[in-house]
Amino acid sequence: xxxxxxxxxxxxxxxxxxxxRPELADVVPVTQDDGPHPVVAIAYRDEFREVMDxxxxxxxxxxxSVRALHLTAEVIDLNPGNYTVWHFRRLVLxxxxxxxxxxxxxxxxxxxxxxxxxxIWHHKRWLAEKLGPDxxxxxxxxxxxxxxxxxxxxxxxxxxxxxxxxxxxxxxELQYCNQLLEEDVFNNSAWNQRYLVITSSPLLGxxxxxxxxxxxxxxxxxxxxxxxESPWRYLKGLYKGENNLLMADxxxxxxxxxVLKHDSTCVFALSLLLDLLQIGLQPxxxxxxxxxxIKNSDPEADEAVDADLATAICSILQRCDPLRINYWSWYRTxxxxxx
Amino acid sequence: MDSPSQxxxxxxxxxxxxxxxxxxxxxxxxxxxxxxxxxxxxxxKVGEIYRVLFGNAPNANSLxxxxxxxxxxxxxxxxxxxLGPSFHVLDANRPWLCYWIIHALAxxxxxxxxxxxxxxxxxxxxxxxxxxxxxxxxxxxxLATTYAxxxxxxxxxxxxALSSVNRDNLYKFMLxxxxxxxxxxxxxxGEIDVRASYTAISVASLVNILDGELxxxxxxxxxxxxxxxxxxxxxxxxxxxxxxxxCGLATMILLNEVDKLDLASLIGWVAFRQGVxxxxxxxxxxxxxxxxxxxxxxxxxxxxxLMTVVDEQLKSSYSSKRPPGDDACGTxxxxxxxxxxxxxxxxxxxxxxxxxxxxxxxxxxxILLCAQVLDxxxxxKPGKNRDHYHSCYCLxxxxxxxxxAMVDSDACxxxxxxxxxxxxxxxxxxxxxxxxLDKYHTAYEFFSS
Ligand SMILES: [Zn+2]
Numbered sequence: 001x002x003x004x005x006x007x008x009x010x011x012x013x014x015x016x017x018x019x020x021r022p023e024l025a026d027v028v029p030v031t032q033d034d035g036p037h038p039v040v041a042i043a044y045r046d047e048f049r050e051v052m053d054x055x056x057x058x059x060x061x062x063x064x065s066v067r068a069l070h071l072t073a074e075v076i077d078l079n080p081g082n083y084t085v086w087h088f089r090r091l092v093l094x095x096x097x098x099x100x101x102x103x104x105x106x107x108x109x110x111x112x113x114x115x116x117x118x119x120i121w122h123h124k125r126w127l128a129e130k131l132g133p134d135x136x137x138x139x140x141x142x143x144x145x146x147x148x149x150x151x152x153x154x155x156x157x158x159x160x161x162x163x164x165x166x167x168x169x170x171x172x173e174l175q176y177c178n179q180l181l182e183e184d185v186f187n188n189s190a191w192n193q194r195y196l197v198i199t200s201s202p203l204l205g206x207x208x209x210x211x212x213x214x215x216x217x218x219x220x221x222x223x224x225x226x227x228x229e230s231p232w233r234y235l236k237g238l239y240k241g242e243n244n245l246l247m248a249d250x251x252x253x254x255x256x257x258x259v260l261k262h263d264s265t266c267v268f269a270l271s272l273l274l275d276l277l278q279i280g281l282q283p284x285x286x287x288x289x290x291x292x293x294i295k296n297s298d299p300e301a302d303e304a305v306d307a308d309l310a311t312a313i314c315s316i317l318q319r320c321d322p323l324r325i326n327y328w329s330w331y332r333t334x335x336x337x338x339x
Numbered sequence: 340m341d342s343p344s345q346x347x348x349x350x351x352x353x354x355x356x357x358x359x360x361x362x363x364x365x366x367x368x369x370x371x372x373x374x375x376x377x378x379x380x381x382x383x384k385v386g387e388i389y390r391v392l393f394g395n396a397p398n399a400n401s402l403x404x405x406x407x408x409x410x411x412x413x414x415x416x417x418x419x420x421x422l423g424p425s426f427h428v429l430d431a432n433r434p435w436l437c438y439w440i441i442h443a444l445a446x447x448x449x450x451x452x453x454x455x456x457x458x459x460x461x462x463x464x465x466x467x468x469x470x471x472x473x474x475x476x477x478x479x480x481x482l483a484t485t486y487a488x489x490x491x492x493x494x495x496x497x498x499x500a501l502s503s504v505n506r507d508n509l510y511k512f513m514l515x516x517x518x519x520x521x522x523x524x525x526x527x528x529g530e531i532d533v534r535a536s537y538t539a540i541s542v543a544s545l546v547n548i549l550d551g552e553l554x555x556x557x558x559x560x561x562x563x564x565x566x567x568x569x570x571x572x573x574x575x576x577x578x579x580x581x582x583x584x585x586c587g588l589a590t591m592i593l594l595n596e597v598d599k600l601d602l603a604s605l606i607g608w609v610a611f612r613q614g615v616x617x618x619x620x621x622x623x624x625x626x627x628x629x630x631x632x633x634x635x636x637x638x639x640x641x642x643x644x645l646m647t648v649v650d651e652q653l654k655s656s657y658s659s660k661r662p663p664g665d666d667a668c669g670t671x672x673x674x675x676x677x678x679x680x681x682x683x684x685x686x687x688x689x690x691x692x693x694x695x696x697x698x699x700x701x702x703x704x705x706i707l708l709c710a711q712v713l714d715x716x717x718x719x720k721p722g723k724n725r726d727h728y729h730s731c732y733c734l735x736x737x738x739x740x741x742x743x744a745m746v747d748s749d750a751c752x753x754x755x756x757x758x759x760x761x762x763x764x765x766x767x768x769x770x771x772x773x774x775x776l777d778k779y780h781t782a783y784e785f786f787s788s
Contacts, residue, residue, distance in 0.1 A: 033477060034461070035461060035476075038461060039420070040440070043421065082430060083479065122529065189578050195576075233568045279656070327606075330696055334650070
């Protein structure tokens with residue numbers, strides 16, 4: 001029979017120190033070997049110290065037993081960042097052939113209180129790998145729950161991506177991205193997830209098949225919030241490694257020009273235009289006119305004639321994005337070195 | 340020597356108005372999103388601080404811009420000796436606590452010599468008999484705590500400290516942590532990510548045990564973690580992130596495979612992470628945080644020495660449709676340890692080919708005004724508590740920004756590069772390992788003989 005992986009039975013009972021538990025009577029606790037002059041010494045509470053002393057005894061003895069399993073749960077409860085305990089717990093679970101679904105419930109309860117802990121998520125991945133595709137949907141539900149509390153939790157996103165790639169569950173993922181972006185279009189993690197779905201979902205045909213509709217979607221998001229950096233980066237990402245296609249898609253320079261009509265100093269629009277020119281875009285008359293007008297509208301602008309359109313955009317950016325003046329000054333030097 | 344462009348700090352109003360969330364665009368929206376609301380709160384707090392500064396008489400400015408050395412030293416030194424019960428959550432990170440505190444004190448040039456031997460003794464108790472260091476005595480060896488322990492020992496720098504590292508076993512431990520993909524896992528059965536690869540390669544390079552066997556496959560793994568945004572993620576397909584971007588970039592330099600990354604897009608992504616608050620955010624559309632002063636600031640500082648590679652990449656990318664990262668093949672075929680040993684050393688000897696790519700003065704402004712805590716220690720942002728981690732990385736970032744305008748890594752910055760009184764100047768670091776530079780040189784000599 002597989003043992004239960006929960007900690008001591010009757011959790012509602014008053015906590016009993018390990019030294020007074022009959023099932024641990026034969027264990028000789030091992031104190032921490034901090035030496036005669038410890039540094040970064042933590043003033044442990046008695047409860048913490050005692051549980052750790054008993055844990056050390058079983059860990060050093062390599063005892064893979066039910067009572068060891070219970071004790072690891074207690075240590076994890078006190079300090080879920082203790083990777084040694086998690087590692088030992090996995091050895092015990094394997095030795096006891098424990099019910100891993102129950103273990104998943106255990107770790108989920110801990111994760112809900114400590115959602116930003118490396119060990120917990122690693123343990124979940126270890127379990128999910130063993131449980132296989134059947135667990136995929138449950139895992140997606142769980143990360144969805146964690147992401148509903150913090151939509152940018154890095155660990156939760158990594159886990160979700162791993163489950164998708166290893167165990168599946170792609171069916172509703174694009175819809176989930178849509179939903180998150182509807183809630184908060186500035187959520188860059190959701191944009192990043194969208195990129196994974198578009199490029200890797202076995203159900204959608206990959207980036208080449210999705211690019212066209214994605215450009216439309218992204219352009220819409222940019223026009224709704226031109227100051228939102230995420231869709232600008234995503235738009236460029238849709239043409240990663242495909243400079244010729246990027247140049248050929250008129251929607252890209254169009255959206256830049258549209259945005260600049262309302263906000264002539266939009267850094268993201270100017271920056272993307274600059275990138276387009278750098279990879280060889282032949283500027284339309286409209287583009288030339290727009291940049292010329294922006295340049296002339298600034299009374300501070302120096303009289304000097306810029307060598308080319310890209311340099312002119314750099315000059316504008318140097319003025320309207322003073323925080324990045326060093327970056328734009330450098331960018332400017334890369335233009336002259338190309339011609 | 341001074342570098343070409345030296346900007347003045349951005350106008351003080353920058354943080355108080357404008358910004359992605361606070362302008363007219365937002366007002367037209369039906370509602371503000373969570374990201375916008377959180378951003379506005381931080382901008383308001385930071386703006387208030389800056390308004391006080393710039394509303395003051397000119398001589399008050401330099402007072403406010405002072406680095407509160409004594410208070411920081413007191414806070415840090417206290418932590419080295421005693422930590423309260425709430426620190427039990429860091430019980431598996433005690434070498435990290437040593438590193439955060441000792442490195443911060445070294446930056447302030449204030450390492451107390453009476454505890455050096457105690458630290459060496461304590462870390463020896465964390466060293467596993469089969470190699471590597473755990474989070475405390477008797478704990479499983481872990482690559483991140485190994486990095487923290489070795490960096491601490493290098494920062495102490497005594498013969499006793501440096502010779503306490505069992506390099507033969509350390510090498511075997513690292514080989515055991517290598518996955519079939521080439522990437523490293525943190526500990527036996529532990530997670531694989533860019534942090535694990537960085538901590539492994541950084542330590543191996545520092546103590547001169549890096550060879551082709553350890554290096555194999557790491558560069559390909561990290562290349563796969565560069566995202567469409569330009570930054571590097573913790574794992575392939577995850578979101579570009581400042582911490583992993585530093586770790587990935589530094590690793591690639593130490594492996595001499597940095598040409599496999601798309602450097603121009605990496606630089607562009609990091610440069611855009613500095614925001615109206617003057618500090619760096621860790622990811623696109625996330626909040627400013629003092630610790631990214633180092634992770635993002637140092638990543639950009641590293642690229643100041645990579646301009647030859649960047650220029651090569653730009654040339655080839657403009658003439659072909661493939662990004663530079665894709666066609667770079669690992670030409671580094673040598674597997675000799677001596678071959679790898681010198682990359683960290685040669686790198687720091689190289690001059691900065693350009694000035695800083697971020698706003699080095701603005702970054703100092705954020706650290707000094709928004710990250711310092713009056714009672715000592717530094718923090719993420721106004722409203723947050725201080726901690727040792729943020730104290731370490733805010734000060735590391737401060738050092739990076741003070742020295743970033745110089746052509747040579749160890750040259751003394753000019754007064755105009757140091758915001759506030761010149762006594763704010765910290766010790767320079769080796770940015771690939773984040774240890775104080777002269778301590779690095781001592782260790783380099785020790786481990787290469
Ligand atoms: Zn932080």
